Amino acid sequence: MANTLLSLAEKTFIVHGVDDNxxxxxxxxxxxxxxxxxxxxxxxxxxxxxxxxxxxxxxxGVKAEVDTPYxxxxxxxxxxxxxxxxxNATPAFEGKGGDNLGTEISNTLTLxxxxxxxxxxxxLCILPQQKCWKLYVDVLxxxxxxxxxxxxxxxxxxxxxxxxxxKVTTATLDGGKADIQLSxxxxxCVKLDVGSxxxxxxxxxxxxxxxxxxxxxxxxxSEEEECSAASIVVAVMPNGRITSxxxxxxxxxxxxxxxxxxxxxxxxxxxxxxxxxxxxxxEDELGSQREIFGxxx
Amino acid sequence: MSxxxxxxxxxxxxxxxxxxxLRQIRVRMGVFGQSDGSAYLEQGNTKVLAAVYGPHQPRxxxxxxxxxxxxxxxxxxxxxxxxxxxxxxxKRPRGDRKTQExxxxxxxxxxxxxQVELYPRSQIDVFVEVLxxxxxxxxxxxxxxxxxxxxxxxxxxxxxxxxxATIASMGASEEVDSKDETGSGTGIVDAxxxxxxTGATTLTxxxxxxxxxxxxxxxxxNSGLVVVAQGTGARLHLSRLEGLRQRAxxxxxxxxxxxxxxxxxxxxxxDPHFI
Numbered sequence: 001m002a003n004t005l006l007s008l009a010e011k012t013f014i015v016h017g018v019d020d021n022x023x024x025x026x027x028x029x030x031x032x033x034x035x036x037x038x039x040x041x042x043x044x045x046x047x048x049x050x051x052x053x054x055x056x057x058x059x060x061g062v063k064a065e066v067d068t069p070y071x072x073x074x075x076x077x078x079x080x081x082x083x084x085x086x087x088n089a090t091p092a093f094e095g096k097g098g099d100n101l102g103t104e105i106s107n108t109l110t111l112x113x114x115x116x117x118x119x120x121x122x123x124l125c126i127l128p129q130q131k132c133w134k135l136y137v138d139v140l141x142x143x144x145x146x147x148x149x150x151x152x153x154x155x156x157x158x159x160x161x162x163x164x165x166x167k168v169t170t171a172t173l174d175g176g177k178a179d180i181q182l183s184x185x186x187x188x189c190v191k192l193d194v195g196s197x198x199x200x201x202x203x204x205x206x207x208x209x210x211x212x213x214x215x216x217x218x219x220x221x222s223e224e225e226e227c228s229a230a231s232i233v234v235a236v237m238p239n240g241r242i243t244s245x246x247x248x249x250x251x252x253x254x255x256x257x258x259x260x261x262x263x264x265x266x267x268x269x270x271x272x273x274x275x276x277x278x279x280x281x282x283e284d285e286l287g288s289q290r291e292i293f294g295x296x297x
Numbered sequence: 298m299s300x301x302x303x304x305x306x307x308x309x310x311x312x313x314x315x316x317x318x319l320r321q322i323r324v325r326m327g328v329f330g331q332s333d334g335s336a337y338l339e340q341g342n343t344k345v346l347a348a349v350y351g352p353h354q355p356r357x358x359x360x361x362x363x364x365x366x367x368x369x370x371x372x373x374x375x376x377x378x379x380x381x382x383x384x385x386x387x388k389r390p391r392g393d394r395k396t397q398e399x400x401x402x403x404x405x406x407x408x409x410x411x412q413v414e415l416y417p418r419s420q421i422d423v424f425v426e427v428l429x430x431x432x433x434x435x436x437x438x439x440x441x442x443x444x445x446x447x448x449x450x451x452x453x454x455x456x457x458x459x460x461x462a463t464i465a466s467m468g469a470s471e472e473v474d475s476k477d478e479t480g481s482g483t484g485i486v487d488a489x490x491x492x493x494x495t496g497a498t499t500l501t502x503x504x505x506x507x508x509x510x511x512x513x514x515x516x517x518x519n520s521g522l523v524v525v526a527q528g529t530g531a532r533l534h535l536s537r538l539e540g541l542r543q544r545a546x547x548x549x550x551x552x553x554x555x556x557x558x559x560x561x562x563x564x565x566x567x568d569p570h571f572i
Contacts, residue, residue: 044342044382044429055330059428061379063386084390087373087424088332088348091356094373094424096392136386138378142346142426143329295337295346296325 004222011227018215018224025221030268032219037154037279039162041294046135047163050294051155054221055145057089058152060137060159064166066180067134069125077124077132079113081106083139083152090144098141104248105139105152111244112153112198112235118243119197127171130178135163146222149233153200154276160197161280164189198235198243199272201265204228205253216261218268232261236269238277303465303485303492311492312341316485317544319460319551322440324559326448327567334449338441341489342382342431347441349449351421368416372404374438376427382490399435402525406439406503409524410453411446421451432489433461439503440556447560455505456556457524460548462541463488463499466531473536482544483537498530500538502545506553 006014014024021028035053042048047062069076083106085098092098113119124133137159139152167183167190183189204220205228217224220231229251235244242262247253253261283290304316314320320341329335334349352368375391391397407423423445425438436459443457464484473483484500485492493499503525523542533541 042379042429045379048379057329059377061377063379065386082378084378086375086377086390086426087422088329088335088346088426090331091350091422091424094371094422136379138386140377140379140426140428143331145331294344295328296323296339 004226006223006226010223014224014227018217021215023217024223027219029215030218030264032272033221035151035154037158037276037283038293039158039280039283041292043292046165047159047161049155049158049162051151051158053145053147053151053154053219055143056147056151057141057143058148058155059140059142060152060155061140062159062163063136063138064163065134065136066126066131069129069132071129073121074129075125076121078134079119079121079124079137080134081109081113081137081139081156083109083141085141088142093141101148102141105149108149108200108233108235108244108246109137109139109153109156111246112200113243115243117196117241118237119192123193126168126180127173127178130173131171131180133165135160135165144222146225147202147219149200149202150219150272153198153235154272157194157197157199157276158280160192161194163192165192166190194277196237196239198237199269199276201234201236201269201272202231203234203261203265204231205251205257205261216264232258232265234262234265234269236266236273238270238273240266240270242266242269302467303463303488303495303497310485312489314485317547319487319548319555320489322552322555322559324444324556324563326444326560326563332445332449334445334447334451336441336444336448338437338444340433340437340440340487342429343434343437343489344427344429345434345437345441346426346428347438347445348424348426349422349442349445349451350424351449352416352419352451353422355418355420364418366417367413368411368419368421370404370407370411370413370421370423372400372407372423372425372442374400374403374425374427374435376430376434380427380430382429382431399438402435402503402527403438403442405525406457406459407442407446409503409505409522410443410455410457412452412454415452430490432491432493433459433487433501435501436460436487436503440552444556444560448563455507456553457503458506458549458553458556459501459503459525460486460545460552461488461499461501462486462545462548463492463497463530464533464537464541465495465497471537472534473540482542482547483540484544486544486548496531498528498533500533500541500545501525501527501529502542502549504546504549506546506550
């Protein structure tokens with residue numbers, strides 16, 4: 001990611017390939033690279049997933065904690081994203097090197113999940129003003145080979161899909177003090193309804209040499225990212241609604257191109273959502289006795 | 298079995314192991330394509346990823362680079378925020394005092410085996426990420442880092458192997474007649490998180506156990522150079538130290554055999570020319 005060095009000739013080659021709708025790895029402009037997803041890789045968390053998109057490697061752990069609601073939203077639970085760029089990905093992330101990128105990704109995720117159409121936070125409330133669930137979604141970036149936003153959002157969705165929150169058996173107010181009891185059975189759990197959770201679609205635009213080109217590329221490799229001046233990260237819900245749009249990079253866009261890009265992002269987002277849900281359902285059908293490979297495969 | 302005892306009357310520990318028994322070690326080398334070397338290691342429920350970058354030109358020109366005749370080793374140890382088994386969540390993955398100290402200890406362990414004189418004006422980065430922590434994290438980190446170095450093809454003198462030996466705090470402060478100790482040592486080896494939390498005294502040892510040679514069979518002699526030794530927990534009577542050290546060293550030797558097998562397996566399955 002940070003150490004992709006390209007010469008002018010290499011960049012020209014990549015950009016001409018994009019123009020001809022035939023990219024350096026043989027894909028067309030709107031094709032994704034193959035990905036692998038596995039859930040429940042971390043047995044000590046409430047939910048977890050590992051996603052590999054080519055060489056991009058993401059590990060997500062979800063932990064649920066009982067917390068007090070915010071005073072201005074007493075009926076709502078909390079959802080917090082944290083993205084850690086591990087130095088394992090590239091030495092540039094050592095120390096505080098990955099903090100900026102991590103914050104950028106976690107802010108984008110927060111924006112994407114902020115809409116009440118996506119996740120109704122009131123479902124995470126246990127006792128108004130007293131107790132609620134706080135979901136910590138912790139993302140660990142282990143390797144990056146382009147398209148971090150899409151990969152992270154897919155992994156987050158998979159991890160939230162596998163998340164199991166303990167059932168609350170009793171929740172009473174005793175003299176103004178909240179008293180809650182969780183179910184003793186570890187399998188007695190509530191699952192989140194991920195049916196409306198968005199995925200992020202990154203569209204790489206404005207390739208350095210083609211100032212007027214309208215071609216945009218989906219699922220860019222790190223080399224393609226290096227050639228692009230601006231990209232748009234769109235959060236698309238499974239029904240095609242867009243919850244957030246973020247533009248990254250230094251380049252600029254014409255308003256008319258933006259509208260076309262959003263249309264394209266919507267179409268791709270719907271397909272991507274369907275794809276990840278299919279994969280997760282397929283994994284579910286293997287049952288609880290399936291072997292968990294994790295990093296040993 | 299009382300709360301203080303680490304070993305029951307039947308000679309079994311909380312997870313059913315014997316006192317000198319290691320947890321299951323599972324290894325995979327070359328997990329990442331982009332780093333020069335990488336390894337994933339599981340010791341029971343402790344899961345660790347290590348990546349090695351280099352040797353390369355040192356970064357950070359402001360510090361004047363590396364003008365010395367030997368290479369520099371740069372280590373970072375960090376724990377994923379979801380790594381704790383006990384439910385709670387870590388605030389920051391790195392930068393706190395404990396992980397910084399562990400980074401330093403890790404560097405000591407790596408510097409002992411890498412032939413730095415072969416790499417003047419260069420730097421080797423070793424990054425370790427703990428994905429799940431269940432006791433003996435530092436030892437797992439050292440073992441994984443060693444495997445990642447091997448995967449990167451960096452010449453090393455020997456395996457750097459870490460192992461812990463733990464003794465219940467009740468017995469730790471009592472004097473023993475050191476002549477009673479016959480070779481095998483005292484305490485339990487490779488403690489998990491639950492055993493570490495009983496307030497026991499733990500001796501962490503990183504050693505270069507040496508290849509299993511002629512003196513390996515008679516492990517009563519003190520083969521194996523200790524590189525890093527660190528004690529934590531309650532106080533320990535000096536007469537107990539020898540027994541604890543022997544137990545930890547035996548653990549190191551056992552671990553080395555397992556790691557060596559894993560390396561040979563990795564090389565033979567991935568390289569058809571290897572005989």
